[in-house]
Amino acid sequence: MNEFLLIIHRDLISKDATPSPEQMQQSIKPFQDWLGGIAAQNKLVAPPRRWDVTGCRIVKQDNVVLNGPYAEIKESVGGMILIRANDYEEAVEIARGCPIIQWGAVVEVRMAMPTM
Amino acid sequence: MDDNALIPHLFRTEYRNIVSVLSYLFGIQHIEVAEDLVSDTFLTATEHWSLHGVPDNPTAWLYTVAKNKTRNYLKRNTLFEQRLSPELRYTAEKAEELDLDLSVKNIADSQLAMMFTICNPVNSGESQVALALNLLCGFGTQEIADAFLTNKEVIYKRLSRAKEKLKEANIRIEQPTLTEINARLSTVLTTLYLLFSEGYYSTSQNTTLRKGLCAEAMRLCALLIDNAITNKPPVNALLALMCFHASRFDARVDEHGDSILYQDQDVTLWNRELIDRGTYFLNAASTGTEVTRYHLEAGIAYWHTQREDTAEKWENILSLYNDLLILEYSPIAALNRTFALSKAHGKEVAIVEAEKLKLTTNPFYYSLLGNLYTGIDNGLALQHFEKAASLSTSVADKATLQRTIARLPESQ
Structure with missing residues (x-):
């Protein structure tokens, strides 16, 4: 078993972004069912956290601190989930179930390098 | 008397x-x-x-x-x-x-102090439960042996070893202080939970003894609630959970001692008074910000006291199982979650999720699959129930499975 980070990217800055706030609201229950399904397979490494959006800061070179989210790319990090899976294939299969992909969110799947 | x-x-x-x-x-x-x-x-x-x-x-x-x-x-x-x-x-x-x-007060204080001494992780959970039964509940070695389905000598040795361990570690018998209460309380609650489960899920046929164990766990839990320092939300949640479960005690076994499945129980045998007490303690538990497994399990048990199969009931049970699994994985919670999913979103959805669980050594995994396939593919359902019966080590569970198989409509 390896550990994989599922990083959910979504548009947090555009006015007409999808998922929209209403779509996010609607997806609370399916999102929780998706997580419950991962946990039921004992493949959730740690309980997921909810990450703040409004207070987010961007720290750059030359002591520059901006109010986030990062504006130069549209897809900001919306959430991160650490899971267990045998390989990329399995991790991708789990990521595919993320209920907000249908509204434009993107899930990045990254395997944690095994420690020595 | x-x-x-x-x-x-x-x-x-x-x-x-x-x-x-x-x-x-x-x-x-x-x-x-x-x-x-x-x-x-x-x-x-x-x-x-x-x-x-x-x-x-x-x-x-x-x-x-x-x-x-x-x-x-x-x-x-x-x-x-x-x-x-x-x-x-x-x-x-x-x-x-x-x-x-x-005096009544000093007896309560002493019992509370003893509870915190006995429920100490220097001993295994099993030994803590045996010690609690012996010293906190006044059960003799024979009764404890009957509850654990073993013999007196085993229990006698277990108790002596456990007492030695407490002495070696020089655990003091004292009232818990405010600063250490949360860490120590969680060990006490785990032991009370085990004590209750020992009574509730035991395969022992001695119903009086099993009820006695549950009643003792509830009495000790209530003792914690009676003390201002230990009257915390998780304690109320645990007592709520125990009340809800205990309310079905008389409905879940027939006159031969065989278990009756939830959906076949006679609702008039459910104890309303215990359900009301459970609801009271569940409300008392709903303060603060911490959500413990006892809160979630009490919530699940609460919804089971509502007999009617509404969409709301099963969506709530599903959500609570999701949260429970996210907090702490256990195979039985995974299986129950999948059953709730079938009730909330249908058998087809649940079969897909069930087959991902791959709990292939667990008899309950196959009874769940058997249940999900019933009415969809009875031939496959039969295979799963038979697999469950072959894996089960409990005589009572095997009998229940045989009855289920007998009721299964003929497959084509």
Whole structure:
């Protein structure tokens, strides 16, 4: 078993972004069912956290601190989930179930390098 | 109650009361002294009462004899001066002046202090439960052996080892303080939860004994709620959970001792009073920000007290199982979550999720699959139920599965 980070990217800055706030609201229950399904397979490494959006800061070179989210790319990090899976294939299969992909969110799947 | 029923009941209640008070007074190092003094008191009572009849106030009689025996022991025992004395809580008192405080308050305080001593991770959960049954609940080794489906010698050894461990670790018998309460309380709750489960899920056929275990776990939990320091939301949640489960005690076994599945239970046998008590404690638990597994499990149990199969009921149960699994994985929660999913979103969805669980050594995994395939593919359902029966080690579960198989419509 390896550990994989599922990083959910979504548009947090555009006015007409999808998922929209209403779509996010609607997806609370399916999102929780998706997580419950991962946990039921004992493949959730740690309980997921909810990450703040409004207070987010961007720290750059030359002591520059901006109010986030990062504006130069549209897809900001919306959430991160650490899971267990045998390989990329399995991790991708789990990521595919993320209920907000249908509204434009993107899930990045990254395997944690095994420690020595 | 006539004398034949009264005496064992009285001995059990007073055994735990006096043992707690004496242990609280003497400290863990002298726990056997406490037990010997109480056993001796009961021996005297049995002899005296069989000749002269049971006194009007047998409890007061026992307390007086226990006090005298303790006083005599302290007077007689040379150890008292050298070893026991410095550890006594009331060091200033001479043996003759010793007033063994058997007031309601001191009994409750002593039991609470003992609970925190016994529920200590130096011993395994199983040993903690045995110790709790023995010292906090006044169960004899034979009864504990019956509850664990083993023999007296095994329990006797388990108890002695567990007491030795407490002595080696020199665990003090004291009231928990505010600063350490949360960490220590969680160990106590785990033990009470195990004690309750031992009664509720035990394969022992002795229903009275099993009910007794559940009642004791509930009594100890209520003792924590009665004390301002230990009256915390998770304790209320645990007692709520126990009340909801216990409310179905009479409905879940038939007259032959066979278990009756939830959906086949006679609702009129559900105990309304316990359901109401559970609801009261669940409300009391809903303060603060911490959500523990007891909160989630009590929530699930609450929804099970609502017989009607509404969409709301199963969506709520599904959500609570999701949260429970996210907090802490267990195979049984995973299986129950998938059952709730089938009720909320249909069998087809649940079959896909169930097959991902791959709990291929677990008989309940196959009974779940059998249940999900019933009505969709009865041939496959039959195979799963048979697989479940072959994996099951419980005679009662095998019988339940055979009955389910017999009711299964013929497959094509």
